[in-house]
Each structure stands twice: as C-alpha cells, then as structure tokens.
Amino acid sequence: MLRYPEGIKTQHTFTVVSRVPSELQALARLSSNLSWLFDPRVLELFRQIDPVGMTTFGLDPLGILNRCSGTRLAELAHDAVFVANANALAEQMEKESAGPGWARTSGAAGAGSELPPVAFSSPEFGLAASVPQYSGGPRVLA
DSSP: OOOOOTTOOOOOOOOOOOOOOGGGHHHHHHHTSGGGGGOHHHHHHHHHHOHHHHHHSOSOHHHHHHHSOHHHHHHHHTOHHHHHHHHHHHHHHHHHHHSOHHHHHTSTTOTTOOSOOOOOOOTTTOSOTTSOOOOOOHHHHO
C-alpha cells in the first residue's frame, strides 16, 4: 500500500452531484436563478422533490437538486404533470428575466427613464441562506 511521506497532510474534497435528466433541465435553470426566492410556486416544486430536505437544509433549490438521488430524479422525469409544471415555471421565469424589469418600468426614476439601474446589497443581510456569504468585521476590512 502506498502512503504519503510523514508530515505531508492530504486533503481530498469530492463533490458528487446527481445527473439531471434532460426532461428536468427546467429544474436546473430554476435552481440557478434567485427569482425562486419570490415565487412560492417554485419553492413548492422543489418541496415536491424532497420535502424533508427543504426543511432540513433550508430554502436551497440547487442543494436539493444536487443531493437528490438518481432514482428520485428518474421518477420525476416520468411524471408528466411535474415536468409540465417545471417547464411552465422556467419559461415564465425566463420571460420575466428578459423583460425590462421593475427599475425600468416602475422604479424610483419612473417609467421610461434612461437612468441606469442600481442595485445595493449589504453583506450584513445576505441574499438567501443558500448563497455563501463572505463578509467580516472592521478588522477584515482594514
């Protein structure tokens, strides 16, 4: 048996994710767009995949999809109602994402404004529990 020389620490990290069937590619698109935060129908769709996981791991559709077994994904791929619902939600999300957005139509600058949209996010509040947050106190910033 081969061994590393003494004093050399080894660290191996492997991330194993499930292969998403082609019928469920809408789930991959939905899970990678934060618009699911604002659409309870998308959250309910992911709850159908793994109700315990959505409670245990928090609202993390991408995590649910990555932790889902291949067997469960195959079951869902054969569920015509589930697939149709996922496709409809993904199409709606993509249509809304392609539009002018709230800032251009009703934002503070008003409809038709040529002002560029501005977004502000404070790391203190975070975006979502599933989005890693790397922020520190004054010592880190100094």
